[in-house]
Amino acid sequence: MAIPTLIFLILLLHLLFASQPCHLILTSAVDGRWQLLQTSIGISAMHMQLLRNDGVVIFDRTDFGKSNLSLPNGKCRNDLSEGALKVDCSAHSVEYDVSSNKFRALMVQTNVWCSSGAITPDGKLVQTGGFNDGERRVRVFSPCSSRDCDWQEIPNGLAARKWYATNHILPDGRLIIVGVRRQFNYEFSPKNIAANTFNLPFLLETNDKGEENNLYPFVFLNVDGNLFIFANNRAILLDYVKNKVVKTYPTIPGGDPRSYPSTGSAVLLPLKNLKMADLQAEVLVCGGAPKGSFAQASRGNFIKALKTCARITITDPNPKWVMETMPLARVMDDMILLPNGKVLLINGAGSGSAGWELGRNPVLSPVLYRPDRKIGSRFKTQIPTTIPRMYHSSATLLRDGRVLVGGSNPHAFYNFTSVLFPTELSLEAFSPTYLDSKFNDLRPKIITPKSMSGIRYNKRTNIQVVITGKVAENLVSATMLAPAFNTHSFFMNQRLLVLGNDKVTTCGNSAYNIEVTTPSTHNLAPPGFYLLFVVHQNIPSQGIWVKLR
Template identity: 60%
Template sequence: MHLNNQKRMTLPFTLFPHHIFLLILLLHPPPCPATGGGSWSLLLPSIGISAMHMQLLPTDRVVIYDRTDFGTSNISLPNGKCRPNSTDCSSHSVEYNIACNSIRPLMVLTNVWCSSGTLMPDGSLVQTGGWNDGDHVVRVYKSCDECDWWEVPSGLSQQRWYATNHILPDGRQIIVGGRQSFNYEFYPKMSTTETDFSLMFLVQTNEPDVENNLYPFVFLNTDGNLFIYANYRGILFDYVRSKVVRTFPAILGGDPRNYPSTGSAVLLPLRIVQGSVVNVEVLVCGGAPRGAYKNANDGKFDGALDSCGRLKISDPDPQWVTETMPLARVMGDMLLLPNGDVLIINGASAGVAGWELGRDPVLSPVIYGPDKPTNCRFEVQNPSTIARMYHSTAILLRDGRVLVGGSNPHDKYKFSDVLYPTELSLEAFLPAYLNPILSGLRPIIISPMTKTMVHHGERFIIRFQVSCLVDPNLVKITMVAPSFNTHSFSMNQRLLILDGVNTTMAVGNSHYEVSVVAPPSGNIAPAGNYILFVVHQEIPSEGIWVSIR
């Protein structure tokens, strides 16, 4: 039944007394909200390894790994196993079970240091490259109670170290760049003769002795082309014809934003209206000033950048708009939260990425509201007590928390006599929307209850419960693609605001349903696994897994 033909019901005002003032505040907020939101929770004091790379899987487990040449880790391989041709019998990869708050050691054979990866449509993590014996290797991990990594020794045409991956509309992934790899390739290959393709943009943005174009920021644009940003500028790239479609202006100031002058970037939420996305914007924040890498190696630690650049790549004549963060930051992670806000977390306020090259940890996250007034977009959050420096990570979980781990600015595990010891702990940042006082405003999805599959352009119904009165205009349905996070960049990160939320209607006491339309094409949402949230007054429900086919 089409919801548009149903009669909308009006429910009595059922807020609990302690929610009344809060609702008034949310409906009529002050010009700039107060700072100091969010809270922290230590999950595990040690997972045995430093979380250098993380990926959430559709099983609600997280695969985590560091590198195989760090030395002996603090967790052993199971059943007395050792890596082949090695005396190292410790694990360098683990699977974290969110529900049980437990870890299971995994065996990765070749060196995954500074590698990359993509969650594939079948729910497996396909991870590519690394260092030394691992630079041409493709590894696959699909979660189950007894599963482990399996490896394809020569799965790549070129070495991929500090490369970036992105899922494509056809279900393959593209692997872009890497140290001294000014090209791109695909996985899986279409044929045994398929190889790599040159990308001159990576040559043009490479700086001798610094580079500043490693782990380039790559986003799939809604026209099917790729936005690729390296160093201080970006292009729109047709990867099928290997052609630059558009060159964008340099970011204001011209300072580098990619590794090792490590900033971060996100594709801002894509709002789908009548089957299309009107505005496509990229936000790039933080990094280090030009020359900071050389200075850090000479013992001088320049202050990090406090600027963000926002570029509407869908405009006919796009220009960068600069905004100033309340806290300067290098090596910060940028994550899309379920309500469309951007979380900026981890990192340092001086130096650059690399061994011993960062100083002065930034302990307080910042939340950026893309749709708020220009001078009120940043909110400083409550600080952690743990420094998260080089090789730290962060990912969004289905329950709305942010999993935070890692930090090892040393070439081995070092726990004493250093400024910033190797960090093996795992903690969670809880954004303010998880404050228990907001429970009456938080939706609970009641249907579908389990993972569901939808097709591009298909209309489907979400039923949810909220204990207070719901204004349909304050409801939105978002879908977030879980990202692969390493080195301050979340690959494949994407948030979609679905079409059809004005159909929200009451269907019983505190029960509602909304009819929404799945993203119309693979250019807007590549086939695969997403987390769907009902967001009410900017407060998200716990998400459910949705597979788009």
């Protein structure tokens, strides 16, 4: 065979292979790697939660119209109050199985649009509120190995209607639901006998007339047991037991809003030095839209998103915001804590705001934020995806260290044609650089404890790992990550604790024993399931599930 003909055939085979759906690796691993996992799961991933069985529960809303996935066994949802379809035999929720890369239809009975949720200490997903018939519902999903479990619903499980609210697990294991659309209060789940709601004037004070800019507030449990609540452009520290504001934080310089629909994102940065009496806690808020962006976008004028982040030590007696500049302006961004303590900014738009048809200029490149570096060297742009993830996108960290990404539906219904950004039904995964094979000899593999083991507060715990390469003992650390509920650019209950290491002992045959001390109080880490990782030279192991009790 002639050389030119051979070269031509090789090139032809390469092109054919690259065009096939099974060719999942789309980009190089220099600064991350993208995989297309599913071209369609039948629904758009508006809400997402990782479960302790490595399933991911995903759902959108029941009034989008008919989805592209049928309910099993001839099931149909009959709801005369529904605005789209009174009888709907299609699914609006799925469970995605990470290990098999398969999904199955689930059935929600009421409208989960713009709702909230969290994993309770027993490992169940408790999901609250929504729209129309779903506004006072509590829904429970209990993960099961048989993969035949489904949603259970509790009518009138809430004392007040909850839409665009935020949930957080408290030190005693209860769930608090904060705000917010026309509900300037908070309540608890499960309800107490009085079924009280508690007024929170801060939510009314941060409401911009005609735009709101305070929905889905950023809520974090501070190390003193109080709640840090951020809405619009400022924050308070709330003693939720006494219903008393114990600290008022300054407004972010510039005064631009960071909450829905001028949607930015926020994280509680990793908690370190857990044995210190004066433990510090920091919050990072990134992105958003200038004030008035929602109204302007509604008129067809799409203002450039904010390019700044604001960082504050919330435990400081005299806290001040420190401003930083991102490489890319971003609204509707998601901020994900990675096992090694870095933060990944992903999804979103470069202009406009959240809302139907109101975003423009998709931001395709994730950005890595490295909180321990000096200002000016903390951001690093990652390799881009090819799929715009605009309004109603979601993401979650998986146990293997990848980030699952899905959704994007900036339309009032499913819309796949003749629009700038069609409804997106696909799932893809972003692999940070730490998953590259060149780091395999540095990557720990956890041998013990076994996944699903129980651990207790303030106890010395041994973790045995295998690391085949040269070990830098001072760069070995254990971390614990609470699985977060993601929707509308915020990860509810997201929390990373850096346990460090008390002692590393060589055991032979590339095995090492790492002695760590578990968190000492429920304020540092509420009880429940966490992902435990071992990190060596910034390269994390796969996580294992542990139950802190």
